[in-house]
Amino acid sequence: MDIEFKNNGVLVGDFPINLDATLDCGQAFRWEKEGGVRRGVVKGVPAFVEKTENGIFIKNIGKREFYDVFYDYFDIDADYDEILSVLKKDEFLLSLIKKYGVIRILNQEPWETLCSFIISSCNNIPRIKSIIEKMSEKFGEETGGFYSFPEASALSALNENDFGEIKAGFRTKYIIEAAKIISSGEIDLESLKKKPLSECEKELMKIPGVGKKIADCVCLFSLKRKDAFPVDRHIKRALEKYYPRGLPPEFNKIKGVAQQYLYKYSLDEK
DNA sequence: TCCCAGGCTCTCT
């Protein structure tokens, strides 16, 4: 890739990405589209991203924010040529990669990811986004006209009545309990990055409202575990139809990336 | 009115 700081932003060139697919296929929930520009809030920083001919332009940030926040977020270090070359050995994945280009795995903030996927339980994407937005406006910090995702410590002090207009339903008590566990340090999400996947899952599943699927989402989308493979109802159906005898074993270390292609495909099927 | 949505928990075998 090719990084250039210009026009009060960062131009990341020679950087293959299907920006729309990456931001919209259910790994992140806070990216809106205004004209041709994507707007989000990443680790408390308001973000404006445009697709360019061979990469992306991130507006209104300097070197420091780029390397502190966005470099990691967009998984810029990872070699997707190599990752996708493995997936392309499979005929169906090859067709999906041809169709969708490069869908990247975002490295998101762990608490935001955990909380967002607790909210995702038995829910649809528009409603997940709406609940997260309402929570951010009510309990997050305002920065430049936008709201950061609320800290665990802020949510841990609330009770279910405070969530009245958030309309998170039965998930409300899980959110508050999870916030307590994380803000108290009972579980340290950052430290899970160093542990084996099975141990990460086991630890995360101690949190109420978190089963294996949500634990795997947290591992894949925020703990840099591309070997995590969240199975929701869509993926379950896709596996039964296309991989009745299981995924190719050579996918193992990067099957999370394959999962995003299968998920994107299942969204488009409807 | 029923079905579905990036599931999980609790209970009953």
Place this chain on the structure above:
DNA sequence: AGAGAGCATGGG
């Protein structure tokens, strides 16, 4: 260990 109901809410 495995199956099934219940869980809040809103859109189709």
